[in-house]
Amino acid sequence: MAADALESKIMSRRDISFMLYEWLDVESLITRPRFQEHSREVFDAVLDLAEKISVNDFAPHNRSADENEPRFDGERVHVIPEVGAALKAFNKSGLFGGAMDSEVGGGQIPNVIHRACFTWLQAANVATSGYPMLTMASANLLCAHGTEEQVSRFVLPMVDGSFFGTMCMSEPQAGSSLADVTTVAISNGEGSFRLFGSKMWISGGDHDLSQNIVHLVLARTQDAPRGVKGLSLFIVPKFLVEPDGTQGQRNDVVLAGINHKMGFRGTVNTVLNFGEGAFTPDGEAGAIGYLVGTENEGLTYMFHMMNEARLVVGAGAVALGYTSYLHALDYARGRLQGRLPGRNGPLDAPVPIVMHADVRRMLLASKSYVEGGLALVLFSAKLLDEQETASLEADRLRAELLLDVLTPIVKAWPSKWCLTANHHAIQIHGGYGYSRDYPVEQFYRDNRLNSIHEGTDGIQALDLLGRKVIENSGSGLRILAESIKETVRRSTIELNDYATRLRESIERIQLVTESLWEGGDSRRALANATIYADCLGHVVIAWMWLEQCIVASGKEGPFYDGKRAAAHYFYTYELPTIEPQLNLLEVGDNLLLELDVVAL
Numbered sequence: 001m002a003a004d005a006l007e008s009k010i011m012s013r014r015d016i017s018f019m020l021y022e023w024l025d026v027e028s029l030i031t032r033p034r035f036q037e038h039s040r041e042v043f044d045a046v047l048d049l050a051e052k053i054s055v056n057d058f059a060p061h062n063r064s065a066d067e068n069e070p071r072f073d074g075e076r077v078h079v080i081p082e083v084g085a086a087l088k089a090f091n092k093s094g095l096f097g098g099a100m101d102s103e104v105g106g107g108q109i110p111n112v113i114h115r116a117c118f119t120w121l122q123a124a125n126v127a128t129s130g131y132p133m134l135t136m137a138s139a140n141l142l143c144a145h146g147t148e149e150q151v152s153r154f155v156l157p158m159v160d161g162s163f164f165g166t167m168c169m170s171e172p173q174a175g176s177s178l179a180d181v182t183t184v185a186i187s188n189g190e191g192s193f194r195l196f197g198s199k200m201w202i203s204g205g206d207h208d209l210s211q212n213i214v215h216l217v218l219a220r221t222q223d224a225p226r227g228v229k230g231l232s233l234f235i236v237p238k239f240l241v242e243p244d245g246t247q248g249q250r251n252d253v254v255l256a257g258i259n260h261k262m263g264f265r266g267t268v269n270t271v272l273n274f275g276e277g278a279f280t281p282d283g284e285a286g287a288i289g290y291l292v293g294t295e296n297e298g299l300t301y302m303f304h305m306m307n308e309a310r311l312v313v314g315a316g317a318v319a320l321g322y323t324s325y326l327h328a329l330d331y332a333r334g335r336l337q338g339r340l341p342g343r344n345g346p347l348d349a350p351v352p353i354v355m356h357a358d359v360r361r362m363l364l365a366s367k368s369y370v371e372g373g374l375a376l377v378l379f380s381a382k383l384l385d386e387q388e389t390a391s392l393e394a395d396r397l398r399a400e401l402l403l404d405v406l407t408p409i410v411k412a413w414p415s416k417w418c419l420t421a422n423h424h425a426i427q428i429h430g431g432y433g434y435s436r437d438y439p440v441e442q443f444y445r446d447n448r449l450n451s452i453h454e455g456t457d458g459i460q461a462l463d464l465l466g467r468k469v470i471e472n473s474g475s476g477l478r479i480l481a482e483s484i485k486e487t488v489r490r491s492t493i494e495l496n497d498y499a500t501r502l503r504e505s506i507e508r509i510q511l512v513t514e515s516l517w518e519g520g521d522s523r524r525a526l527a528n529a530t531i532y533a534d535c536l537g538h539v540v541i542a543w544m545w546l547e548q549c550i551v552a553s554g555k556e557g558p559f560y561d562g563k564r565a566a567a568h569y570f571y572t573y574e575l576p577t578i579e580p581q582l583n584l585l586e587v588g589d590n591l592l593l594e595l596d597v598v599a600l
Helices: 003-008 013-023 026-031 040-067 081-093 111-124 126-145 148-159 298-334 357-389 393-434 440-451 457-468 471-490 493-516 522-526 529-552 558-587
Strands: 163-168 184-187 193-203 212-221 232-237 239-241 247-250 253-259 269-274 287-292
Touching (some): 013 026, 040 081, 111 357, 126 148, 126 287, 126 298, 148 163, 148 212, 193 232, 193 253, 298 393, 357 529, 393 457, 393 471, 493 529
Parallel strands (some): 184 212
Antiparallel strands (some): 184 193, 193 269, 212 232, 239 247, 253 269
């Protein structure tokens, strides 16, 4: 497929520019000391570069990586060469450390610009994007919590693309229940530890795409307390790294097997064994690891990487839904099939299927999901910039609290509703949508994994309702409501209906939240947490659409007309669906608590 054809169906540069410059005003960030060496021209150049890499290096092998997934021959993992070539192009671009500090070789561009760039790559090839995503998140964790020596030894090679990183949390017997992690770390008494255990579902866990792989591993020291409060975090490289930075001997980390997923097939996903005795650099079994921070604080540190990963997973869900929508739109405009009601005579010519009302419904629904989701992703990325660089401490704290409450929504809402855009794309393609002749079936399979990546949608819902909206006396939800009402106050007269419905919805959410926690029965409150998350997610996306409509107000042309149409759809077809769900939450139905499992 020609590069220009791929480009038009990966992401919308027009939409990204609208959100960055017309809505989020990212140019204003240039006045802050961290970004003062940048300009609109620099931002555009970085976006151009990301788009070019997406089109020329990532998109062309998306199907090939899916059809030729990594394989293990008993000695090493084999990945198709196009993946390595694409990652070298990404490395050469400087985007590995694009948003990181200049002190570690980073470019110090705003997080919101970097997120927009990386979303292009995810839309082009989400599997290949997985390797740098994990590496960047690993590096950021170590910059925040590692020692200077650890940053020098492990982070600097990550920023230049020599080392890749992983997140090693789950275990075969524990899954997402980190309280049940059993991997043990035994102190060497020399500032290092020996690790013994097994980790499951480790993306990027073994390959030859980089000189080294830096595993960040949750484990327990010998005298650690039970549960999550006894977890510590360790750096466990595939190859040991000497003090001068040269590569040492192979560490005692063994690839036990490859997991074969329905999507993301180009990202090698592994079972790793630590301390099996296959590689013992000094004759003693145990994978050598280095403690990050202090003992028993490992989960706190790991949340730095997990929260970043949750935001990136949400962005990936948006990206896959977005590219699927663009493919479906292109197909619907060109596919001739059927005739319109009243014009179905034998002499009437078939029409493009985009003319049929139900196809328009699916396209407009998809547009409302993916453009609303992209707005949420970029808005959240700018909150991270506010948290890090706002001049007033109060503004930094406000951004932090708002981002905390939005993070589980950013991860889970696109994973569900942008997947619906993938569903619609297959339906619009008809029988062809289920075949491998068109890419929409792969987009669906790839996106289906995002409801599980970095914690299931149910786990995100429990985090949202069980922690984020109630901790600190509910300050996060209160700030969210205040932010939404501030948008309502800025809305124009022609948007009064949207503004009123949005204000009423967030006020209803606040009342429902209070009613759920009356009496302090967490089991009852959390029984329908997923329904609560869906409702609050819809309110947040309605907020994103009102924000976009305010910016589009008074502006003419097909692009702005499309924004208004998608907002109309969301407020008319989607937002009202939360009312019966909120009613259910208020009633406090106990079916899920009282159901006898034998009835299932």
